Amino acid sequence: MNKGLIFDIRRYSVHDGPGIRTTVFLKGCNLRCAWCHNPESWLSEPQPIKRVRSMNGHKHEVTETVGKWYTAAEVMNIILKDRLFYEESxxxxxxxxxxxxxxxxxxxxxxxxxxxxEIHTAVDTSGFVEAETFRSVAGRANLLLYDIKSPDEGVHLANTGAGNRQILENLNWIKDNGPDIIIRIPVIPGVNNKPGEMRNIRDILSVVGNRIRRIDLLPYHRLGRQKFENLGMTYNGGIEGEIGKDEIISFMKIFSEAGFRVKKGG
Ligand code: SF4
Known part of the structure; x- marks a missing residue:
């Protein structure tokens, strides 16, 4: 039986697909997005993290390990505990x-x-994986949550550490072959928050057409450097600026006018 490296398992999640879900967070990422809120997900190995814990009314800084190997059966046991919630929701x-x-x-x-x-599955992916892997996994899932960050190869490379060609190629494959998808667009100051960039993303998504159930726009929230420091990782300064409510509404309009269901995510 295979083992998987997992850094969190969250029960009763309502933001990662339809209904009430268990979200299993697998450790290891091949992108380095400048706005990433989960730097503990980057390394494909367990690593130390400093955390503050309360004990007997006192706060203590402790060093814990983020990332643990699980067998598929162990994860399945956790998943099955909430089967009733999945069925009802x-x-x-x-x-x-x-x-x-x-x-x-x-x-x-x-x-x-x-x-x-008979449990519904969703895979939350950046799409930045080899076509063979992508097709094999996507073909087994009921739903994909698919991130689109920038329509521009150079902007994508500068802000995530990789270009977007593979991501767009995999997206294109879904059109004729894959499961339904929910597109997630992190709206990031200075990266993609121009109407022209959103229109370019809309044009890319129009090709995938009716596979897309919904588009979620996720406004950037500032991330403190603390999480990086707790992991002993270098903070690269993150992103300057914020995304306003009106800005999001105007971007939502770009997608809704093209016939997409669109929602502001948290
Ligand atoms: S794809 Fe980007 S935002 Fe997502 S975990 Fe990887 S680095 Fe972070």
Whole structure:
């Protein structure tokens, strides 16, 4: 049985797909987005993290390990505890990260086990994985949550550490072959918050057409450097600026006028 490296398992999640879900966060990511809120997901190995814990009314700084190896059966036992909630709410399980497709064998086994147990599955992916892996995993999931960050190759490279060609190629494959998708667009100051950039993303998405159930716009929230320091990682300064409510509304209009269902995410 395969083992997977997981940095969090969140039960009763309502933001990672339809209904009430368990979200399993797989550790390891091959992008380095300047706005990333989960730097603990980056390394494909367990690592120390400093945390503050309360004990007997006193706060203590402790060093814990983020990332733990689980067998698929162990994860399945946790997932099955909430089966009733999935059934009543139309929910299921979401595999997120990091980039969950980097642990292809473990993820494939998890998707098969969920299918055997008739549990709905979603995979939250950046799409930055080889076509063969992407097609194999996407073909086994009921739903993809797919991030689109920038329509521009150079901007994508400068802000995530990689170009967007593979991501757009994988997206294009979904049109004729893949499951339904929810597109997630992080709206980031200085990266993609211009109407022209949003219109370019809209044009890209129009090609995928009716596979897209909904588009979620996720306004950037500032991330403190503390999390990086607690991990002993270098903070690169993050992103300057904020995204206003009116800005988001105007971007939502660009997508809704093209016939997409669109929602502001948290
Ligand atoms: S793809 Fe997600 S987890 Fe990876 S660096 Fe970007 S925001 Fe962070």
């Amino acid at each position: 139309g929910g299921g399980v979401t595999f997120s990260g990091g980039e969950p497709m980097l642990q292809e064998e473990f993820l494939t086994e998890m998707l098969s086990l969920c299918k055997e147990n």
